[in-house]
Amino acid sequence: MEEVDHLAHERNKAQFDVEAMKIVWAGSRHAFEVSDRMSRLVASDPAFRKDNRATLSRKELFKNTLRKAAYAWKRIVELRLSEEEASKLRFFVDEPAYTDLHWGMFIPAIKGQGTDEQHQKWLTLAYKMQIIGCYAQTELGHGSNVQGLETTATFDPKSDEFIIHSPTLTSSKWWPGGLGKVSTHAVVYARLIIDGRDHGVHGFIVQLRSLDDHLPLPGITIGDIGMKFGNGAYNTMDNGVLQFNHVRIPRNQMLMRVSQVTREGKYVQSDVPRQLVYGTMVYVRQTIVSDASCALSRAVCVAVRYSAVRRQFGSQDGGPETQVIDYKTQQSRLFPLLASAYAFRFVGEWLKWLYMDVTKRLQANEFSTLPEVHACTAGLKSLTTTATADGIEECRKLCGGHGYLCSSGLPELFAVYVPACTYEGDNTVLLLQVARFLMKTVSQLGSGKQLVGTTAYMQRAEHLMQCTSDVRSAEDWLKPSFILEAFEARALRLAVACAKNISKAPNPEEGFSQLSADLAEAAVAHCQLIVVSKFIDKIQGDIDGMGLKEQLQALCGIYALSLLHKHLGEFLSTGCITPKQAALANEKLRSLYAKVRPNAVALVDAFNYTDHFLGSILGRYDGNVYPKLYEEAWKDPLNDSVVPDGYHEYVRPLLKQQLRTAKL
Amino acid sequence: MEEVDHLAHERNKAQFDVEAMKIVWAGSRHAFEVSDRMSRLVASDPAFRKDNRATLSRKELFKNTLRKAAYAWKRIVELRLSEEEASKLRFFVDEPAYTDLHWGMFIPAIKGQGTDEQHQKWLTLAYKMQIIGCYAQTELGHGSNVQGLETTATFDPKSDEFIIHSPTLTSSKWWPGGLGKVSTHAVVYARLIIDGRDHGVHGFIVQLRSLDDHLPLPGITIGDIGMKFGNGAYNTMDNGVLQFNHVRIPRNQMLMRVSQVTREGKYVQSDVPRQLVYGTMVYVRQTIVSDASCALSRAVCVAVRYSAVRRQFGSQDGGPETQVIDYKTQQSRLFPLLASAYAFRFVGEWLKWLYMDVTKRLQANEFSTLPEVHACTAGLKSLTTTATADGIEECRKLCGGHGYLCSSGLPELFAVYVPACTYEGDNTVLLLQVARFLMKTVSQLGSGKQLVGTTAYMQRAEHLMQCTSDVRSAEDWLKPSFILEAFEARALRLAVACAKNISKAPNPEEGFSQLSADLAEAAVAHCQLIVVSKFIDKIQGDIDGMGLKEQLQALCGIYALSLLHKHLGEFLSTGCITPKQAALANEKLRSLYAKVRPNAVALVDAFNYTDHFLGSILGRYDGNVYPKLYEEAWKDPLNDSVVPDGYHEYVRPLLKQQLRTAKL
Numbered sequence A, B: 001m002e003e004v005d006h007l008a009h010e011r012n013k014a015q016f017d018v019e020a021m022k023i024v025w026a027g028s029r030h031a032f033e034v035s036d037r038m039s040r041l042v043a044s045d046p047a048f049r050k051d052n053r054a055t056l057s058r059k060e061l062f063k064n065t066l067r068k069a070a071y072a073w074k075r076i077v078e079l080r081l082s083e084e085e086a087s088k089l090r091f092f093v094d095e096p097a098y099t100d101l102h103w104g105m106f107i108p109a110i111k112g113q114g115t116d117e118q119h120q121k122w123l124t125l126a127y128k129m130q131i132i133g134c135y136a137q138t139e140l141g142h143g144s145n146v147q148g149l150e151t152t153a154t155f156d157p158k159s160d161e162f163i164i165h166s167p168t169l170t171s172s173k174w175w176p177g178g179l180g181k182v183s184t185h186a187v188v189y190a191r192l193i194i195d196g197r198d199h200g201v202h203g204f205i206v207q208l209r210s211l212d213d214h215l216p217l218p219g220i221t222i223g224d225i226g227m228k229f230g231n232g233a234y235n236t237m238d239n240g241v242l243q244f245n246h247v248r249i250p251r252n253q254m255l256m257r258v259s260q261v262t263r264e265g266k267y268v269q270s271d272v273p274r275q276l277v278y279g280t281m282v283y284v285r286q287t288i289v290s291d292a293s294c295a296l297s298r299a300v301c302v303a304v305r306y307s308a309v310r311r312q313f314g315s316q317d318g319g320p321e322t323q324v325i326d327y328k329t330q331q332s333r334l335f336p337l338l339a340s341a342y343a344f345r346f347v348g349e350w351l352k353w354l355y356m357d358v359t360k361r362l363q364a365n366e367f368s369t370l371p372e373v374h375a376c377t378a379g380l381k382s383l384t385t386t387a388t389a390d391g392i393e394e395c396r397k398l399c400g401g402h403g404y405l406c407s408s409g410l411p412e413l414f415a416v417y418v419p420a421c422t423y424e425g426d427n428t429v430l431l432l433q434v435a436r437f438l439m440k441t442v443s444q445l446g447s448g449k450q451l452v453g454t455t456a457y458m459q460r461a462e463h464l465m466q467c468t469s470d471v472r473s474a475e476d477w478l479k480p481s482f483i484l485e486a487f488e489a490r491a492l493r494l495a496v497a498c499a500k501n502i503s504k505a506p507n508p509e510e511g512f513s514q515l516s517a518d519l520a521e522a523a524v525a526h527c528q529l530i531v532v533s534k535f536i537d538k539i540q541g542d543i544d545g546m547g548l549k550e551q552l553q554a555l556c557g558i559y560a561l562s563l564l565h566k567h568l569g570e571f572l573s574t575g576c577i578t579p580k581q582a583a584l585a586n587e588k589l590r591s592l593y594a595k596v597r598p599n600a601v602a603l604v605d606a607f608n609y610t611d612h613f614l615g616s617i618l619g620r621y622d623g624n625v626y627p628k629l630y631e632e633a634w635k636d637p638l639n640d641s642v643v644p645d646g647y648h649e650y651v652r653p654l655l656k657q658q659l660r661t662a663k664l
């Protein structure tokens, strides 16, 4: 593909079949094939260029995104792409746009909460993009606390309409993506008021802009909420503000799958169970976990390749210096992130299965697994997004000074990724939800209630509360059973300790609140266990291809043991392992780093990312970093002229001591 | 000052004298007074406006910075500001500019490495800004490894000149701030070559641009290296690339305080000790520690105030919701950062003293403390900048979605701050230097060598290696002696364990390299001990003012105990404390959070930051967040028109299904 390959010597070292690993990473040959095709389609089309993003003004940036979104849709239609292909194509375009919310939130909300007639009407339009929709939930004053939203939807029995209204400044919708400048419609969440009675928050389909001239409809004020973190990053998105002044919509635009308002203004529940709504949430969060593995693997790919290119110190007799990837500190920061990328990939894959499973159960009116599934997805969303955001920034630092340049791709990747820690549930708030579920589960221990899914391990509470680890050698730490037992015991003991401490408080609510920092840690321990155990499941299953299993075992070990090291206090204070065993774990970890080292570049090649998608000079496939960095620098607008704009007004008078009379 | 004060109820709760704390924070009444005056001077002058930074193009942004720098200099001259005042004024202008490098690196380099005649000539020009200088050390291929720089300075005895040359692409100077577009001169680091012999890297004063027309001099190629992390952030700085094609400078432009080249081309050492050079390094790193406390306190100020304004969940009977600062998870994330800001402030103050002390000693030809001082400043630079970068981002997350807006000030603060982890020594590389010093110190234990300064505790190795903590109650954890003993024992035991493991390796270098991840942790433990012990020194000294001591004690406890919690594995595995004592520490920590809570807003008011300096709507002194956020949003250029640029070309054809014929 490339002419020179500065990383060829690294690729030759690999001890496994990279092509086979690409399939494992993608999930299936089919998934690989679709991703591969779509990513090349995007990369080879100059219309999808993105290397100029950092220097565009907000308006140029935004306009360019509108162009790309339209062009992508045109291609999707022309090529008759399947839904799967289209979504991959949008993914590889790699630029937040209103289409993300249209396809990712607006349509799923209608699907999940709308009636069949509503599907018929609105989804038909939406699928063809004859309308563009966004998801307008958050307000200036309320995000996490959805039940506290202030926008009202008051039923007017005279006209058979709802009156949508923003009674306060803080009730202004604030943040919805695609709202600010593009969406024609929105699913608006508002308090349903009938006859003066407040029935809580419900969803309504509201047309925002005229389909003729795009002007906001009467009574509607909309704008963009301004610049966000980073240069390009999320600024390609028109997160918006929206106020309603008594805007009327027909009654049938309330999403009525679960609850309905009749012509007479009666509020009734349909026979569709409310729990169905959770299905959407599980779906959305599962995509977030899968996005986490993409974002993290992308950063890791850049950092691994550049760490193999970059040499610093350690030259002997004028020979080449040491590749920084050979420094043990570099490895101990980088390889756990490489392992996490794989771990999140596999747990994301499992979540996809879980979503299908729960959907089937819901359709069969079986709700028993729902709380567990809900806690599990909430927790994994929190865990993987936090680790990914931190991991991207660590990868940036691992690239030294050059990682601070936009041309490294990493600053913008961080800036565009990091809101994932906040949207779809603030990560701390989510951990507390998991903790609540854990406390409930712990309180039922011994009651004979069957524990399922990711809580099944708690069934063995008696053993896990008192067991001591039998690890005797560094080698033992490779055995899944030892790892699992340590993680299970730690998670359970932390949860049980919290429950005990809560029971000492005047009342459970007060106790929960006082101990919430500890509870969040217990929730993290539970979630880490899930990721570890799904990674172990993966390597215990069928994996074809030369050397793949060995590599994945090493990565799984690195993932688990680096967590053990990081959270050592918890493992030791709960008596799950001894200091001696911890030292053995560290020893094993070092040997696993050495094992992964010669395979590192091949392990990131397995992500199969194009240079276009990576968008990073440091992460180029061919490792030809320095000439390209140099070339790129000259493209900055500041280099348009040798003497900068402002020299004559502001620099020369200063040098010549003539500031007194200068106009500044 | 302000008309409404939404935070008045918080301020009324404070249990200490805020005005007195302002003095303690500033370091002295004089320092407070200067800072206060300069910050108001900047804040009240519309020429220093900075709220529009996020939407300017690179060129506009840069030009505006040139204007501000010139205007600041004009004011400095007009008002005959002292050096101290001038430097504060530049600080509060709060925009990276070429002047930072001119005053902060170019002048100190000449001061530290130049002869008296060189001072006479160059400093005179530089102090008046008749020349503008930068610090050109780093190259495309070498940053951390300064000894590996490739630029050459070859002595030509015929003409009595040095020929400065860039022999390779990777020898291009890359990163120097102020270089790209502004500097007329640079201190250039290059390999000194005499008669074919390489004498290693030395500094040279090189004129880069004509003082007449600002064009690069013959043989010199200069440009800007392009966009960096963030919007405004560090993009106001012209970090540059520079290549020399056999550029000649007179012999007397080599910085010759320590080594000289004679007219005959002889390389001679002056009688000035080489160690003097370290003085500059200590000076620069001390300012970085003090900047860390500024940046962190600024982020904490925003997050504390906004957490007191923001309410979410927990409304009872329609009353107001809970202030998010009352959630224990919020406190456990936020208050350790508040405590760290104070801790870094005090350790920075102490470093200032240390710098003066070492300078005096150097002048008296006393070098014995130098290795310890060097390790200590390197370590503290690494520790405080890492914690500050992470802390700023945590503060941003603590503000939920709104923290992601540039108008919160936090994204840009992070982007502009974070390179401090990389420049002036990559933080990992620095920790390894500290570790090397620690290993040397450990190897001398028992040799009778007197240990001084921050290593004095190792003198008590025998006790610290086997002591067990006597903590019996949560209350005990407030006693400085218990805290110190635990931190000393942990630091020493980690260092000794590393030394033992190194000694098992085939050779010390190999051992050091294999264990370097553990060594970096040992270095962190040593540095945390320094910060803790300086905080304790501070509260054990004189502190006037109602309630101040109580607050600082609480913060000191929070700083130490939150570290103990975070690194619990190290305290437990080395047997410094027991799990039971760890639980008591956690209990104490919770009660300290409760103690600080009513004082939190006052504790950030004590930083005395103006709203201009904070640059954050969420952190406004008056807490009037929502109306101002709303107002600010409309200023985005995207809101110039209701229908966005690009609608007619890219949105309408899509909605109308007319993409096939659209030009995209």
Ligand SMILES: Cc1cc2nc3c(=O)[nH]c(=O)nc-3n(C[C@H](O)[C@H](O)[C@H](O)COP(=O)(O)OP(=O)(O)OC[C@H]3O[C@@H](n4cnc5c(N)ncnc54)[C@H](O)[C@@H]3O)c2cc1C
Binding pocket: A101, A135, A136, A137, A138, A141, A142, A143, A144, A145, A174, A175, A176, A177, A234, A239, A419, A422, A423, A424, A425, A426, A427, A428, A429, A432, B310, B312, B313, B324, B327, B328, B329, B330, B397, B398, B399, B400, B401, B402, B404
């Ligand atoms: C880039 C981006 C895109 C978005 N897109 C959309 C969109 O398309 N549509 C939409 O409707 N919204 C959107 N949002 C809004 C997003 O969903 C909210 O920001 C998110 O739900 C967090 O809520 P918040 O901002 O109110 O945070 P807050 O709840 O105000 O959080 C502030 C702090 O309080 C803490 N906290 C809050 N409650 C508790 C509690 N009970 N216990 C302990 N701690 C607590 C949090 O942990 C956090 O530290 C978007 C946001 C962003 C940043």
Ligand SMILES: Cc1cc2nc3c(=O)[nH]c(=O)nc-3n(C[C@H](O)[C@H](O)[C@H](O)COP(=O)(O)OP(=O)(O)OC[C@H]3O[C@@H](n4cnc5c(N)ncnc54)[C@H](O)[C@@H]3O)c2cc1C
Binding pocket: A310, A312, A313, A324, A327, A328, A329, A330, A397, A398, A399, A400, A401, A402, A404, B101, B135, B136, B137, B138, B141, B142, B143, B144, B145, B174, B175, B176, B177, B234, B239, B419, B422, B423, B424, B425, B426, B427, B428, B429, B432
């Ligand atoms: C905003 C900014 C401003 C700057 N301003 C200036 C300026 O004015 N003048 C100037 O001369 N320079 C400047 N620099 C350059 C800066 O000093 C260097 O970037 C810095 O010294 C780090 O070196 P590096 O980039 O070569 O990192 P590298 O050394 O390449 O680091 C890459 C990775 O390798 C690791 N590594 C390297 N060596 C070792 C080792 N021996 N052991 C273990 N790990 C190792 C590092 O930890 C890091 O993870 C600036 C940089 C930035 C980002």
Ligand SMILES: [Ca+2]
Binding pocket: B467, B468, B469, B470
């Ligand atoms: Ca004792």
